[in-house]
Amino acid sequence: MKKLITIMILMMSLEALAVIETYEFETKQQEQLYTEIIHELRCPKCQNQTIAESNAGLSEDLRYIVYQKVSDGTSKRDILAYMQERYGDFVLYDPPVKPSNYFLWFAPLAVFLVILIAVLLKVGRRKVTTEQSESEEE
């Protein structure tokens, strides 16, 4: 178990090292905002990495844009909107709920409700039948 944890920690630190360039920010908040945003944007080229993790040239360019915008004082919302305008919802790791993905969000709930109703009906009926048979016995 300890070994496993050590291995996992080692892998994590390697990934964090993958991004080479560092940017200088005027304030600590800007730096935090930058780190926060690049961890929420998905690399369109490499698909299963954030732009913070990816070494792709495109991620580098997008990080640079985020850096510029954060330094300019652009809000997080506007930066995410800028990326979404160009790369679609795909680029957001936290995509908005909207009609085209209602199915994804609500299908599990719907299935759960259907099963719940079915079970309740069945249990209810069984109760009725047991009560009936009991009264018949009397």
Place this chain on the structure above:
Amino acid sequence: MNKKLVLAIAPIITFIALVVFFWFALEKDPKKLNSNLIDKPVPEFKLPALKNPELVYTSESLPTELFLLNVWGSWCGPCHIEHPYLMKFSRQYSVPIIGVNYKDKTIDGLEFIESKGNPYSMIIADQSGQFGIDLGVYGAPETFIVDSAGNIRFRYVGVIDDRVWSTKIQPAVEAIQGKPLDKVAESPSAVTQN
């Protein structure tokens, strides 16, 4: 009795539905993203011509008829594969192909065109890659179909070869303009410079 029948059929129907669902999912390449710029105008730009850095192109410089916007770079392997096809299509059809030389060195871009031929009626040099980002480009080569009103109508990511041309590009162009693609009349026109 009826209930038994329903219970027997339900799993089969579920199974068939899943098969259909997965069958269609097989056809979809998750690496191909939908463009967010469909039905939107080509983003504003102000960039030099690859062949003449003094010449500045803007959105105004783009053709007023339907055209293809092809994003390429000499550094991009698949672009080398795509190039001969673009040469062929530019000789066969009169639809203009506009090149965006994406994140390339001017010398390398020019060398590519000079040694292999130029299928483009104009080439925009996007050295910084900002125009590419505005277009939502994530993997060259990418090709956009822009209609006569200047709106992006279609995007294809990847190499356009004969099959992609005849199954994707040509039908899309013809659907957008509502008539067949115009062929180049007689001798191959200005596009063959060599």
